[in-house]
């Protein structure tokens with residue numbers, strides 16, 4: 243996500259970081275580099291220019307020239323500006339109404355159907371709602387099928403009527419059905435076209451006028467750069483939508499859309515899509531995104547993801563095992579599984595301050611643990627619970643069985659040993675002392 247932009251901004255600001263004497267000239271140069279980085283990332287030129295003009299004013303106002311750490315101060319100014327550019331404070335979603343009616347709009351291929359499913363799943367699992375998905379694409383039967391597939395995947399009912407050719411009637415029937423059957427959220431997936439066209443606009447505007455949604459979301463593919471901004475403008479003029487959903491942020495996007503949409507249509511980005519899976523949805527937090535763009539990581543999101551996966555019962559069992567010195571490879575394996583559930587590895591790494599930059603060229607994929615898992619799977623139950631029995635010949639057998647080498651097996655055994663010792667120390671109330679030792 244935003245690798246290129248992060249890299250360029252880092253280079254631009256690096257000049258100031260190590261500089262002994264800061265002059266107005268090198269602050270101006272740095273800001274010029276920042277502007278160039280933004281334009282390269284597909285941010286509208288006018289917005290980029292305003293961005294650096296404001297940053298410059300703030301830099302002078304806050305005394306960048308006289309501070310001891312100009313790089314740090316400028317980074318903070320740029321971060322605040324980026325946050326502001328992407329929308330400032332976090333906006334929630336309007337879920338009032340029973341049912342709450344959510345209308346999805348956007349071009350074909352933007353990820354509207356996928357996102358409708360993600361949102362239904364999010365409302366069901368995170369907001370304890372009972373959502374109903376509505377297929378309103380009267381032109382492409384395949385689109386209706388696609389929504390049914392998605393609905394089945396997440397266990398959410400899909401309302402459709404292949405004989406009805408008026409999307410207003412379908413939506414109204416769906417809402418009536420929802421009321422009769424206790425659904426408290428209705429997500430209407432509308433037809434999209436490959437480009438803006440009047441008939442499509444009229445159609446969705448009619449649905450909008452008829453169902454009066456509590457929340458109208460505009461879905462846009464972040465890979466489309468400046469086009470995304472133009473499409474957003476056109477949809478906003480007709481629908482006056484409430485928020486934007488940026489999809490495909492997991493791809494190689496240059497990020498310009500994320501940075502420009504808010505200031506062009508003055509509507510907040512509410513969600514982002516970061517993959518094809520139903521779980522790949524995130525609430526959009528401008529400040530956290532600014533941190534990530536500046537390579538400062540996103541520890542808050544990382545901790546939240548960890549908390550979501552945290553199972554108190556499991557943790558209690560684990561801590562008992564550690565206390566009794568019974569922590570084995572099976573427990574190690576289940577820890578790995580928990581980490582994997584937190585999401586895509588590269589995405590997680592990007593949330594660790596500084597790590598994103600360091601690991602940018604390293605190919606981390608979800609198979610990162612494959613070797614480790616294979617080694618553990620090749621161990622006998624005895625070896626997993628009592629790793630000390632693993633001698634030379636056992637190591638050879640494990641390596642052969644897992645398609646790895648004895649060196650890799652040794653490495654894992656060593657890591658496991660270190661980890662067990664560390665856990666023991668943390669358990670024994672020495673955690674604080676250890677943390678202090680580590681931070682020195």
Ligand code: GDP
Nearest residue numbers: 350351352353354355356489490515516517518
């Ligand atoms: P629609 O025509 O707007 O309904 O778009 P679809 O939901 O059918 O999505 C178009 C394509 O984009 C599909 O292949 C999806 O799997 C893919 N897609 C949707 N959202 C994301 C995302 O956040 N990341 C990635 N990588 N692909 C996505």
